[in-house]
Amino acid sequence: MKSLMFVKPGELRFDEVDEPQILEPTDALVRPIASTTCDLDHHVIADKTPFSTFGPFPLGHECVGRVVAVGEECADFRVGDAVGVAWHIACGTCAQCAIGHPARCLRHGDAQYGLPVNGMWGGTFDELVRVPYADYNLAKLPDGIDPIHLASIGDNLALGWETVMPSVEGITDPKVAVFGGTGSIGLYAVDVAVHCARAHTVYYDDDPVRMDVAARLGADVHDINGKRDKDFHVAVDASCDPDRLRAALVSVVPEGTVNSVGIYFEDVSLPMLALYQRGVNFHNGKGMARPNMTPTLRAVADRTLHPELVTSGIYDWEQIPDVLTGPNAGHKPIFVLGD
Ligand SMILES: [Zn+2]
Ligand SMILES: [Zn+2]
Structure with missing residues (x-):
């Protein structure tokens, strides 16, 4: 599959990498429908963060997608579900996760998608994403709402x-x-x-x-x-x-x-x-995402929120490197992955 790599400030490219696999029975695999940048990603690309010297690494930690495989202990999701993915890697059951602090997960620390911290989990500009503890880290998207504008639900939107x-x-x-x-x-x-x-x-x-x-x-x-x-x-x-x-x-x-x-x-x-x-x-401090994804999605479902007004542009997947390193990346560019 293709994985978007941050190479160095101002340079992104797609690399061919191995697809992730189900490794634990609580895993799921998600193929992005649409992915977007966290505000931080723009600063990484613009050489404004310490991460900017760490390339190459897979970039991106916000996406919505469709479940394409589930481990045998994954109870709440099935193949075909449209889901949002929390940006960090959290077990959902440790003492910090249990009180609503999954970004402080005692088992996984700072681990997350799209930045080289505490293990490599790939990025959400990959064509396939492994989600551990899927029952915890995934959130079902509401029916009848265009999922594209929800691409940020796993981080900035929540x-x-x-x-x-x-x-x-x-x-x-x-x-x-x-x-x-x-x-x-x-x-x-x-x-x-x-x-x-x-x-x-x-x-x-x-x-x-x-x-x-x-x-x-x-x-x-x-x-x-x-x-x-x-x-x-x-x-x-x-x-x-x-x-x-x-x-x-x-x-x-x-x-x-x-x-x-x-x-x-x-x-x-x-x-x-x-x-x-x-x-x-x-x-x-870091956003906790998962506990806030549920009420946010509820407010989207009843049309109280308007994430579509925040979207600054919708682009094809192939355009990711050019748009994100170009002069008009916008404050919330969303990239759609075709079938
Ligand atoms: Zn972020
Ligand atoms: Zn935890």
């Missing part, structure tokens, strides 16, 4: 739910800020904040394309460099920009919550006294 919904629980008339910049995550968060949390949602950015999407999703959109409100119950930092992170941290009400999903590979200085005086609950 992260929209994760960064907003638990943090607004119990708040009447929530007000949510989203600081954009990484690409798609902030936009998925806007969709959740506006339509699931029914929050007054303000989106800050300076990119006209993303700002237009945020406006179509129902946010009040403001230039990041203008005046900003400081009375948000929840702020989502999806920027990967230290200045925007600092702005997010001082934008919340006392004892408000800031969830940061932009990855900072360097130390960032923070206004600690201001955070002390304000009282800020700050979370910075």
Whole structure:
């Protein structure tokens, strides 16, 4: 089969590799219907991460697909099911998985698709993907919904739910800020904040394309460099920009919550006294995906969410290297694998 390899910054290619096999009775094999980039992948390709020097390795950790084989202990899925695949490798039963932290799985640590960490699991731009603990790591896609726009369900799309919904629980008339910049995550968060949390949602950015999407999703959109409100119950930092992170941290009400999903590979200085005086609950860490995939898919099924508005372009599989290394990759390009 073909596997998309990240070779070095600005260079991707398809390599011919062996197809994965069912190795454990709890495995399933999934053939992608559509795959997409995590916002992080664009930074890998652009030489903005430590991973950018580790090539060649298979890239990609977001896909929806169809189950083509199941191990004999795989009980919840059968051949032909349309599924989303969680981005990380998690057992589903260890002490961390059991409390909803599969990205902290005690058996598999940082293992994931599409980055060279803790073993090689291939990437979701492979033509076939081995999914361990399939009953846990797969989620059935809703009937009657075009699966293509759900390609991000195993990571960024579910992260929209994760960064907003638990943090607004119990708040009447929530007000949510989203600081954009990484690409798609902030936009998925806007969709959740506006339509699931029914929050007054303000989106800050300076990119006209993303700002237009945020406006179509129902946010009040403001230039990041203008005046900003400081009375948000929840702020989502999806920027990967230290200045925007600092702005997010001082934008919340006392004892408000800031969830940061932009990855900072360097130390960032923070206004600690201001955070002390304000009282800020700050979370910075990997998205958990699987526990958030189910409620996200439910909201997609009942048409509460609009992931199709976040999709920046739909392309053929063969176009992956050219589109992703080109000048117009977009914030959420989705690639469709033909039969
Ligand atoms: Zn990711
Ligand atoms: Zn685990």
